[in-house]
Amino acid sequence: xxxxxxSPKYLFRKEGQNVTLSCEQNLNHDAMYWxxxxxxxxxxxxxxxxxxxxxxxxxxAEGYSVSREKKESFPLTVTSAQKNxxxxxxxxxxxxxxxxxxxxxxxxxxxxxxx
Amino acid sequence: GNSVTxxxxxxxxxxxxxxxxxxxxxxxxxxxxxxxVQYPGEGLxxxxxxxxxxxxxxxxxxxxxxxxxTTSFHLEKGxxxxxxxxxxxxxxxxxxxxxxxLIWGLGTSLAVNP
Numbered sequence: 001x002x003x004x005x006x007s008p009k010y011l012f013r014k015e016g017q018n019v020t021l022s023c024e025q026n027l028n029h030d031a032m033y034w035x036x037x038x039x040x041x042x043x044x045x046x047x048x049x050x051x052x053x054x055x056x057x058x059x060x061a062e063g064y065s066v067s068r069e070k071k072e073s074f075p076l077t078v079t080s081a082q083k084n085x086x087x088x089x090x091x092x093x094x095x096x097x098x099x100x101x102x103x104x105x106x107x108x109x110x111x112x113x114x115x
Numbered sequence: 116g117n118s119v120t121x122x123x124x125x126x127x128x129x130x131x132x133x134x135x136x137x138x139x140x141x142x143x144x145x146x147x148x149x150x151x152v153q154y155p156g157e158g159l160x161x162x163x164x165x166x167x168x169x170x171x172x173x174x175x176x177x178x179x180x181x182x183x184x185t186t187s188f189h190l191e192k193g194x195x196x197x198x199x200x201x202x203x204x205x206x207x208x209x210x211x212x213x214x215x216x217l218i219w220g221l222g223t224s225l226a227v228n229p
Contacts, residue, residue: 041221106159
Protein backbone atom coordinates (compact mmCIF):
# COMPACT_ATOMS: atom_id res chain seq x y z
CA UNK A 1 0.00 0.00 0.00
CA UNK A 2 1.25 3.46 -0.87
CA UNK A 3 1.32 6.03 1.84
CA UNK A 4 3.22 8.22 4.25
CA UNK A 5 4.80 6.89 7.40
CA UNK A 6 5.89 8.92 10.37
CA SER A 7 7.82 7.54 13.27
CA PRO A 8 7.62 7.34 16.14
CA LYS A 9 3.97 8.02 17.02
CA TYR A 10 4.93 9.45 20.43
CA LEU A 11 8.25 11.06 21.30
CA PHE A 12 9.46 12.41 24.60
CA ARG A 13 12.52 14.62 25.06
CA LYS A 14 14.14 16.76 27.68
CA GLU A 15 14.36 20.49 27.14
CA GLY A 16 17.60 21.51 25.44
CA GLN A 17 17.88 18.39 23.28
CA ASN A 18 17.49 18.32 19.52
CA VAL A 19 15.12 15.68 18.16
CA THR A 20 14.52 14.41 14.62
CA LEU A 21 11.12 13.31 13.35
CA SER A 22 11.00 10.86 10.47
CA CYS A 23 8.77 11.11 7.40
CA GLU A 24 8.87 8.65 4.49
CA GLN A 25 6.54 8.38 1.49
CA ASN A 26 6.25 5.77 -1.26
CA LEU A 27 3.71 7.67 -3.35
CA ASN A 28 6.39 8.98 -5.72
CA HIS A 29 5.29 12.49 -4.84
CA ASP A 30 7.54 15.40 -5.68
CA ALA A 31 6.63 17.76 -2.85
CA MET A 32 6.69 17.21 0.90
CA TYR A 33 5.58 19.38 3.81
CA TRP A 34 5.83 19.66 7.58
CA UNK A 35 3.01 21.14 9.65
CA UNK A 36 2.61 21.80 13.31
CA UNK A 37 -0.80 21.41 14.94
CA UNK A 38 -1.71 22.97 18.28
CA UNK A 39 -5.17 22.90 19.88
CA UNK A 40 -7.41 25.60 18.43
CA UNK A 41 -4.78 26.85 15.97
CA UNK A 42 -5.29 24.64 12.96
CA UNK A 43 -2.30 23.68 10.84
CA UNK A 44 0.77 25.88 10.49
CA UNK A 45 3.37 25.25 7.79
CA UNK A 46 6.94 24.79 9.03
CA UNK A 47 8.94 23.83 5.92
CA UNK A 48 8.25 22.45 2.48
CA UNK A 49 10.26 20.92 -0.32
CA UNK A 50 9.32 20.76 -4.00
CA UNK A 51 12.33 18.75 -5.20
CA UNK A 52 15.31 16.87 -3.81
CA UNK A 53 18.04 19.02 -2.26
CA UNK A 54 15.80 22.08 -2.10
CA UNK A 55 13.41 23.34 0.57
CA UNK A 56 11.75 26.57 1.67
CA UNK A 57 10.69 28.05 4.98
CA UNK A 58 7.03 28.10 5.81
CA UNK A 59 5.25 30.38 8.23
CA UNK A 60 6.91 29.17 11.46
CA ALA A 61 10.38 27.86 10.50
CA GLU A 62 12.31 29.34 13.43
CA GLY A 63 13.79 26.63 15.63
CA TYR A 64 13.35 23.89 13.01
CA SER A 65 15.54 22.43 10.27
CA VAL A 66 14.97 19.95 7.46
CA SER A 67 16.81 18.06 4.75
CA ARG A 68 15.68 16.46 1.49
CA GLU A 69 18.43 14.14 0.31
CA LYS A 70 16.04 11.58 -1.17
CA LYS A 71 12.68 12.00 -2.86
CA GLU A 72 11.07 9.60 -0.37
CA SER A 73 12.34 11.19 2.83
CA PHE A 74 11.91 14.57 4.52
CA PRO A 75 13.09 14.48 8.17
CA LEU A 76 12.37 17.39 10.51
CA THR A 77 14.73 18.36 13.34
CA VAL A 78 13.28 20.28 16.25
CA THR A 79 16.20 22.16 17.74
CA SER A 80 16.71 23.45 21.24
CA ALA A 81 16.07 26.93 19.84
CA GLN A 82 12.39 26.16 19.35
CA LYS A 83 10.77 27.84 22.34
CA ASN A 84 7.61 25.77 22.56
CA UNK A 85 8.23 22.44 20.79
CA UNK A 86 5.49 20.35 22.39
CA UNK A 87 2.93 19.76 19.63
CA UNK A 88 1.51 17.31 17.11
CA UNK A 89 3.63 17.24 13.94
CA UNK A 90 2.18 16.23 10.59
CA UNK A 91 4.04 15.37 7.42
CA UNK A 92 2.31 15.59 4.03
CA UNK A 93 3.12 15.12 0.37
CA UNK A 94 1.66 16.06 -2.99
CA UNK A 95 2.31 15.57 -6.69
CA UNK A 96 4.09 18.33 -8.58
CA UNK A 97 2.41 21.50 -7.21
CA UNK A 98 2.46 22.96 -10.71
CA UNK A 99 -0.07 20.39 -11.88
CA UNK A 100 -3.54 19.25 -10.96
CA UNK A 101 -5.84 20.35 -8.13
CA UNK A 102 -3.06 20.11 -5.56
CA UNK A 103 -4.42 17.98 -2.76
CA UNK A 104 -2.00 16.97 -0.03
CA UNK A 105 -1.82 13.54 1.60
CA UNK A 106 -0.94 13.20 5.26
CA UNK A 107 0.92 10.81 7.51
CA UNK A 108 -0.43 9.68 10.90
CA UNK A 109 1.54 12.32 12.83
CA UNK A 110 4.08 12.35 15.67
CA UNK A 111 3.16 13.76 19.06
CA UNK A 112 6.25 15.37 20.59
CA UNK A 113 6.37 16.19 24.29
CA UNK A 114 9.30 18.18 25.67
CA UNK A 115 9.69 18.57 29.41
CA GLY B 116 -4.99 38.36 1.79
CA ASN B 117 -6.05 34.75 1.43
CA SER B 118 -7.99 33.22 4.29
CA VAL B 119 -10.48 30.56 5.29
CA THR B 120 -13.12 30.98 7.98
CA UNK B 121 -14.95 28.02 9.46
CA UNK B 122 -17.79 27.98 11.92
CA UNK B 123 -16.60 27.49 15.46
CA UNK B 124 -17.19 24.24 17.22
CA UNK B 125 -17.75 22.06 18.92
CA UNK B 126 -20.82 20.92 17.05
CA UNK B 127 -22.83 18.26 18.87
CA UNK B 128 -25.53 16.28 17.07
CA UNK B 129 -27.59 13.19 17.61
CA UNK B 130 -27.20 10.26 15.27
CA UNK B 131 -29.14 10.67 11.98
CA UNK B 132 -29.28 14.46 12.32
CA UNK B 133 -28.47 16.78 9.41
CA UNK B 134 -25.01 18.33 9.42
CA UNK B 135 -23.84 21.66 8.06
CA UNK B 136 -20.38 23.07 8.71
CA UNK B 137 -19.93 26.51 7.19
CA UNK B 138 -16.78 27.54 5.37
CA UNK B 139 -16.17 30.85 3.63
CA UNK B 140 -13.00 32.04 1.98
CA UNK B 141 -11.16 35.07 0.70
CA UNK B 142 -8.87 34.55 -2.26
CA UNK B 143 -7.88 36.02 -5.57
CA UNK B 144 -8.33 34.06 -8.73
CA UNK B 145 -9.94 30.65 -8.82
CA UNK B 146 -8.67 28.46 -5.99
CA UNK B 147 -9.43 24.78 -5.53
CA UNK B 148 -11.33 24.00 -2.34
CA UNK B 149 -11.00 21.03 -0.01
CA UNK B 150 -12.50 19.43 3.05
CA UNK B 151 -10.28 17.23 5.20
CA VAL B 152 -11.24 15.09 8.19
CA GLN B 153 -9.09 14.22 11.21
CA TYR B 154 -10.12 11.39 13.51
CA PRO B 155 -8.77 11.47 17.09
CA GLY B 156 -5.03 10.93 17.27
CA GLU B 157 -4.62 10.55 13.50
CA GLY B 158 -3.45 12.53 10.51
CA LEU B 159 -5.74 14.33 8.08
CA UNK B 160 -7.58 12.57 5.28
CA UNK B 161 -8.91 14.25 2.17
CA UNK B 162 -12.70 14.04 2.33
CA UNK B 163 -13.72 15.86 -0.85
CA UNK B 164 -12.65 18.60 -3.22
CA UNK B 165 -13.92 21.01 -5.89
CA UNK B 166 -11.79 22.73 -8.47
CA UNK B 167 -14.11 25.27 -10.11
CA UNK B 168 -17.25 27.26 -9.45
CA UNK B 169 -20.48 25.24 -9.11
CA UNK B 170 -18.56 21.96 -8.77
CA UNK B 171 -19.96 19.63 -6.13
CA UNK B 172 -17.53 17.41 -4.27
CA UNK B 173 -18.93 14.33 -2.58
CA UNK B 174 -17.66 11.34 -0.61
CA UNK B 175 -19.04 8.99 2.08
CA UNK B 176 -22.38 10.85 2.13
CA UNK B 177 -20.73 14.26 2.59
CA UNK B 178 -21.20 17.00 -0.01
CA UNK B 179 -19.96 20.54 -0.59
CA UNK B 180 -20.61 22.92 -3.47
CA UNK B 181 -18.14 25.55 -4.64
CA UNK B 182 -20.14 28.80 -4.57
CA UNK B 183 -18.12 31.62 -6.06
CA UNK B 184 -20.87 34.23 -5.67
CA THR B 185 -20.93 33.71 -1.89
CA THR B 186 -17.28 32.56 -1.62
CA SER B 187 -18.44 29.52 0.33
CA PHE B 188 -17.87 25.76 0.46
CA HIS B 189 -20.19 24.50 3.18
CA LEU B 190 -19.97 20.83 4.17
CA GLU B 191 -23.24 18.90 4.50
CA LYS B 192 -24.38 15.40 5.34
CA GLY B 193 -27.96 14.27 5.47
CA UNK B 194 -27.68 11.75 8.32
CA UNK B 195 -24.62 11.67 10.55
CA UNK B 196 -23.33 8.60 12.36
CA UNK B 197 -21.33 8.22 15.57
CA UNK B 198 -18.35 7.27 13.39
CA UNK B 199 -18.41 10.77 11.81
CA UNK B 200 -17.17 12.26 15.09
CA UNK B 201 -13.96 14.03 14.12
CA UNK B 202 -12.46 17.44 13.34
CA UNK B 203 -13.21 18.84 9.89
CA UNK B 204 -10.90 21.28 8.13
CA UNK B 205 -11.71 23.48 5.16
CA UNK B 206 -8.77 24.51 2.94
CA UNK B 207 -8.08 26.34 -0.29
CA UNK B 208 -5.13 26.30 -2.64
CA UNK B 209 -3.51 29.57 -3.57
CA UNK B 210 -0.62 30.57 -5.76
CA UNK B 211 0.56 29.07 -9.02
CA UNK B 212 3.15 26.56 -10.08
CA UNK B 213 5.74 25.81 -7.42
CA UNK B 214 4.39 28.61 -5.23
CA UNK B 215 1.12 26.83 -4.58
CA UNK B 216 0.18 26.14 -0.99
CA LEU B 217 -2.86 25.35 1.10
CA ILE B 218 -4.54 27.87 3.38
CA TRP B 219 -6.28 26.16 6.30
CA GLY B 220 -9.29 26.93 8.42
CA LEU B 221 -9.00 26.34 12.16
CA GLY B 222 -11.11 23.20 12.10
CA THR B 223 -14.57 22.37 13.44
CA SER B 224 -14.98 19.59 15.96
CA LEU B 225 -18.04 17.37 15.50
CA ALA B 226 -19.36 15.02 18.16
CA VAL B 227 -22.22 12.67 17.26
CA ASN B 228 -24.11 11.04 20.10
CA PRO B 229 -25.95 7.72 19.73
